[in-house]
Amino acid sequence: MPMPLTPPAIEDVSVLARYPFLPQSSEFIREQLSSNGITVEGLIEEPWLEDVRRRGSLRLVEAVTHKDGIDAATTIDISSDIGRMTEALSFLHAMLIVCASFEDRLLTRWVEGEASRADQLFGMDGKNFDIIARTYLSDIRSEPVPGTTEVTYHVPLVDYLELCPKITGRYWRLVNRPVKAGWVRMDPDVGESSRQRTARLLKERVRTSLTADCASRIAKMDDAFASLFADPVDRILGLLSESVQAEMPMSAAVREDWPPCFESAVAELSQGINVNHTGRVFLAAMSRAMGHTPEVTISFFANAPDYSADTTTYQVNHIYERKYTPHGCAALKTGARCPVSFGDDRLCDQEWMTHPLKYLRAKQRRRYQEENQAEIQADESTAGTSQNRPIDVAESNELDDSS
DSSP states (O other): OOOOSSOOOOOOHHHHHHOTTSTTHHHHHHHHHHHTTOOHHHHHHOGGGHHHHHHHHHHHHHHHHOTTOSOTTOOOOOSSHHHHHHHHHHHHHHHHHHHHHTOHHHHHHHHHHHHHHHHHHHHHOTTTHHHHHHHHSSOOEEEEOTTSSOEEEEEEHHHHHHHGGGSOSGGGSGGGSOEETTEEEEOOBTTBOHHHHHHHHHHHHHHHHHHHHHHHHHHHOOHHHHHTTHHHHHHHHHHHHHHHHHHOOSOHHHHTTSOHHHHHHHHHHHTTOOOOHHHHHHHHHHHHHTTOOHHHHHHHTTTOTTOOHHHHHHHHHHHHHHTOOOOOHHHHHHTTOOOOOTTTOTTTTSTTOOSHHHHHHHHHHHHHHHHHHHHHHHHHHHHHHHHHSOOOHHHHHHHHHHO
């Protein structure tokens, strides 16, 4: 079920500034540019827009370095015209930098950061939540909880079926949600209200919408336009590279033995890319089989879009206690978790290669043989040198005596 083609009108400009990624906010951003006489060049160079650029850079840095996404508490006063303009145009500035980078990893990080921030803000915004939900869902209903000021939300089954597979955890399985007459009840759970649980669904729509918007901008962006953002792009890509390297918990030498399927799952999660259920279970089980501690395995999931320390710890410990066996190659292909095509990796192309553990052992065996061969060659080289050098008098006598 796609987003509504005609979202509900939002008259409150403060809401449009607080949520500049809403489809209703695009016209508001254009008005901010035109009414203040701001061009793209001005957005980059005008001294009086330094606060806008600083705020945009902060949004990007938080998206790259903050494991929980952009901090919802990092906001500015949007009760004034200048505050609303700064918040809206800083979002545009950040988006243009991301698009001008043509870098998928940065795009993924930034989108996830903005979507996570939206998730937090939606969950706290009781006043505007209904109209925001109707922007991203085909409909929504609410009923008061007797004796409290809280409400319980119900979302259409068609929307829920599209969005829930993208979220991990027992709560989100349809069998665990009450359904009546085509409506799914979003009960509170794990310290979160019904509104916060529903906001988690909206996060998926925000992520999809932002990704599509960026893809459209990138397709229209030429080199001349992208070059205007060369300096901020270089800075943020440098920060991204440092962050990704710091997040990889194993050294490059150890990773040389990793099967491509395991390497792919770890790399995607470290970049904030969602990995499906098959991939997550495989990663944890494979990590256990490779001898990693539960703590190392848990660290692989730290940048997952829906990361929860408590949930991840519980699930990883469960896999370790039950001693899960990693998926074989056939199961990984069926679960869309095999990243290798024929010809990409000669070892994977072998007929006997049916399991990632076979790949790991083969790589370890080859490395062991290569290291031993290098030691043998080094010994022979040393021996050859000693045999060819001149023999002094003392050594000559010893050889004569031994003969």
